[in-house]
Amino acid sequence: MHSGIGARALRKEDARHLKGKAQFVGDIKIPDTWEAAFVRSPLAHARLVAIHKPAGAEAQVFTAADMPDLKPIRCESTLPSYKMSDYPALARDKVRYVGECIALCIAPTRAEAEDLAEAVRVDLDPLEPVVNVGTALKDGAPLLHEEWNDNLFLTTRHDGDLSEARARATVVIERNYETARQAMNPMEGKGVLAHWDHKAEQLIVYTSTQVPHLIRTGISECLGLDQGDVRVIAPDVGGGFGYKCVLQPEELSVSWVARKTDRPIRWTEDRREHLTAGANTRQHSYKITAYADDSGRLLGLDADIWVDIGAYSVWPFTACLEAAQAGGNLPGPYDLGAYACRTYSVATNKPAFTPYRGVARPGVCFAMELTMDAIARAVGKDPLEVRCLNLVPGAAMPYTNVTGKFYDSGDYPQAARAAAEMIHAETFRARQKAAAAEGRHIGIGFAAFTEQSAHGTKVFASWGLPLVPGxxxxxxxxxxxxxxxxxxxxxxxxxxxxxxxxxxxxxxxxxxxxxxxxxxxxxxxxxxxxxxxxxxxxxxxxxxxxxxxxxxxxxxxxxxxxxxxxxxxxxxxxxxxxxxxxxxxxxxxxxxxxxxxxxxxxxxxxxxxxxxxxxxKPDIDTGVFTYATHAAIVEVDPRSGRTEILDYVIFEDCGRRVNPMILDGQSYGGAAQGIGTALFEEVIYDAAGQPLTSTLADYIMPGPAELPHIRLGHMETLSPHTRHGMKGVGEGAAIAPAGAIVNAINDALSGYGVELTQIPATPHRVLSAILNARQAQEARA
Missing domain, CATH: 3.30.365.10 (Aldehyde oxidase/xanthine dehydrogenase, molybdopterin binding domain)
Structure with missing residues (x-):
């Protein structure tokens, strides 16, 4: 039986998972293990005045004052204007978001540790919080880091010349787009179990991570240990999505306490901790101006992008990877000659921003794809036709785009046409008209993207990161x-x-x-x-x-x-x-x-x-590019604002498919997350920086009833730069759903003059858009 590349082989790991034999951090048994619970900040911004340990349990409670030799997470970057932030494992002088760790409590059981944490009293002197980008950038805004002169981690610029595009343009599209803050919600939250092995003379750290060798580096640096004195083991890990590819403050404090007490110490994140104190992601704001001619040909693009980073810079990817990726990837799969972009990585009183499946590209794809539909409406053409006019053609490959991305192989218009054929776009308008006669509102939407995968040494070095892969x-x-x-x-x-x-x-x-x-x-x-x-x-x-x-x-x-x-x-x-x-x-x-x-x-x-x-590593450092087009047909109820996905197709090219079954699973899972981004998921904060979505009753995720039957199509354009022609595909399917679905919603509600520009497209936002469009029409009348 063929077991090599191309076989739809059953996954080796599934047997132990399905039989309950997998071993996660919470399953590991080490004698005399004590459990940990954290005292977390109830305020978004405050001076830390005093911490009062419960009488008789002082030896079970640890604060920053007990750990003078534990260095903070300090993520350096060589990029000009970048500002560093010390991210302490336990808060020292100040707290900067609700849920920040203040003290660590240990006891024989988690329940006892939580009881102990409840008994710790913390004196805080409240400070005015900075809860959004607009507030953070105002003159005189409270500073998260007093050594800075503003609340900007970094500003970047791509100064392209747009003069010719402006002169030739007969169509100018100006839009503002907003994407929501999200939590990642892997099935297994973070977890760490540390103990000192006297025989090996090593700190053994079991942790739920995607990057065990990196975590060893981070722990050894912060604890002042030689890397040979630290062994990091990632057992079975219940999902990561990027959440588990950075050094976590909990990993440091648990490791320090385990070494100090000479006792195994374990902490596992519960869902409320994840939703309130875990890393947030994907909150972008865009101001886009697109210049096009009467045919719909995109001549130039001018953009400002603001990313709400949160309080700290994470190691090793920094607070600035998201914005840098956004500015570099906004042009996407399009043949664009003129481009200018400014990005702003903004500090706010929220949990630190962590890379999440797709890193910036779900936001830039959403902004770019809605802009393409806006251009199509302005020139009176079908959105698919305008896309194919602007997508990099197969004959142009290999192609270096306006931001220096090297597209090594493929045919982007072919993928778009294939997706359109799969979803029967050629007969859709007749179907839409028939639905309208029944009082139903259906729409079709497309979104195309590229996914930069396996980018290497020179790319990461150009981002100024403290650790570069080789x-x-x-x-x-x-x-x-x-x-x-x-x-x-x-x-x-x-x-x-x-x-x-x-x-x-x-x-x-x-x-x-x-x-x-x-x-x-x-x-x-x-x-x-x-x-x-x-x-x-x-x-x-x-x-x-x-x-x-x-x-x-x-x-x-x-x-x-x-x-x-x-x-x-x-x-x-x-x-x-x-x-x-x-x-x-x-x-x-x-x-x-x-x-x-x-x-x-x-x-x-x-x-x-x-x-x-x-x-x-591949013979090019720029990475190899997977690409795809997603297409969605939705029905929108204008009375309730509810959106139902009637059909959803993905046509992608990820080079050689090593295991088509696993690839399909990646596409299904990624699309499910993307549908959550499009319609459901949003971390909400009030004016005081308090998280209002602290349970899964508040933070809504799509379930089986909300997910459509997703249909997949593939072609294989082998990369000439990798072994076997392989390209990465892990993030791709999560990138495009928001663009495709919201374009479909706008198409369905075109009779109302609705144009949604914010995600998630919740029923409330859909109804508000209909009401606003109706009021605008009445005002014009």
Whole structure:
């Protein structure tokens, strides 16, 4: 049975998950483990005056004053005008958002630790909070960080020349767009269990993370330990989405207390902590001016983008990655000649901003795709026609766009036309007219995007980050019993990487997937990797495994040929054996010769053995670009404001599909998150900076009843710059739904003159838009 690249193999990890045998941070059993609970700030902005520990339990409560040697998270950047912020594991002189950690309490059980936390009294001197971008940027606004002269982490500029575009334009579109703040809500929240191993003389940290090697670096730096004194193990991880790719303050304080008390200490995040104190994301504001001609051809784009970053800069990606990505990716898949953009990373009294699936691109796709529809309406053309007019054509590939993004391969208009065909766009207007006769309002919308995946050293260095990825490493070996072992410092947390890297090994070693064991996420056992983020897992980890497996296959041919008494060039690997015509020697026999009976091998045998470690990155550092078009048909009830998705299609090109089944799952899951972005999910704060969406009864996520049957289409344009032509795909499907769905809503309500420009498109916002449009019409009359 084929187990290599292209096989729809069942996921290796599913058996233990479905049988309840997986091991998450909360499942790990270490004798004498105590549980932790945090005292968190009830105010968004205040001076920390005093902390009063309960009498008799002082040794179980830890504050910043107890940890003078614990350094704050300090994320540096080389970008001009960037301002650093010390992010303490426990608040020192001031609190800057509701939920910020003030003290850590430990006890034999979580309930006792929470009771202890309730007994801690904190004296706070309230300060005026800064709860939105507008307030933060006003002259005289309260400063989150007094050493700054304003509330800006960073401002960036792309100064393109728009003079010709302005002169030639016959259509000028001006719009303001808003995207909501979101929480990420992985099934498993954050969690960390730390203890000191006296035999290994190491701090052992089990943590729910996407980036174990990075977390080891961060913990060792903040605790003042050599990295060899810290071992980070990421066990099974119940989802990440970017939330778990940064150093968490809880990881630091729990690690410090575990070492101080010489006792295993565990903390696991509950859902209320996640919703109130966990990282927030995706809150953007846009001011867009687009210049086009009468055909709908986009001539130039001028943009200002504000990102509500929250209180602190996260390590290692900083507070500025989101805005930098927004400015660089706004042009998307379009052939745009003139572009100017300014971005502003703004500090507010909210939890720190963390990368989330798609990093900035859901916002920029929403803004760009609504702008494309606005241009189409202005010139009286079909939105799909205007898109195809402006999308980078296949004949132009490879193509370097106006912001320097290198689009290595593909045909963007073809994907748009394929999505339109799948959703039967050619007959939709007749269907829409028939629905209108029944009093129903249906609409169609499109959104196209590119996804930069596996971008590398020079790209990250240009963003000024304190840690830059280099070569991804992986180890592949033949074990003494003849099975295959793969070790990668990357990690699998739901995206199926444990299976797909095994399939890559099978591509070279031609063995059954059941004969491949994969070890990931343990700094003590795996080669170095900066981890899983930026859709890099398959390209980078898969590429490294491919190189190592290719070399192992070469060595197996040499040993197998010797045992078969023929030449290496005469043999091939097939079905877990080295074969020469009708003769073969199975992997267990080759392994036995190397490990147990070296007398069967020649005296001048290659001493490198059957264990191979290789490093890999693509031959371009700009990353490889996946792309797709999403199309949606919706029905909107103008009486309730409710939107129902009637049909939804995705047509994408992610290069070589290693496991089509897993790829489909990634697309379904990403689209579900994108539908949440479009219609439901919003973290809301009041004027005092208090979170109003602290439970899943308040923070609404889509469930089975709200999700449509999503139909998928694919084509494979292989990247010329990666092993096997692979491209990343982990973030893509979450990027486009908001643009496609809101365009469809606007189309459905075009008779009312409605144009929504804010997400989520909740019933309240839809009804408000209808009312505002009606009042505007009456005012004109």
């Amino acid at each position: 070569y991804e490493q992986a180890m592949v070996k033949l074990t003494p019993s003849g099975t295959v072992e793969v070790r990668s410092g990357n990690h699998s947390f739901g995206q199926g990487l444990e299976t797909t890297v095994a399939q890559v090994a099978c591509e070279w070693l031609k063995t059954d997937l059941s004969q491949v064991k994969v070890t990931m996420g343990d700094t003590g056992l795996t080669p170095y990797s900066t981890g899983a983020y930026a859709s890099r897992g398959m390209v980078m980890a898969g590429g490294a495994v491919s190189k190592a497996a290719e070399e192992l296959a070469r060595r197996l041919k040499i040993h197998g040929a010797h045992l078969l008494q023929c030449q290496p060039e005469d043999v091939e690997i097939r079905d877990g054996a080295v074969t020469d015509g009708l003769s073969s020697v199975a992997f267990p026999e080759i392994a036995a010769a190397w490990y147990l009976h070296p007398d069967r091998l020649p005296d001048d045998v290659n001493t490198a053995g059957l264990e191979v470690t290789e490093g890999y």
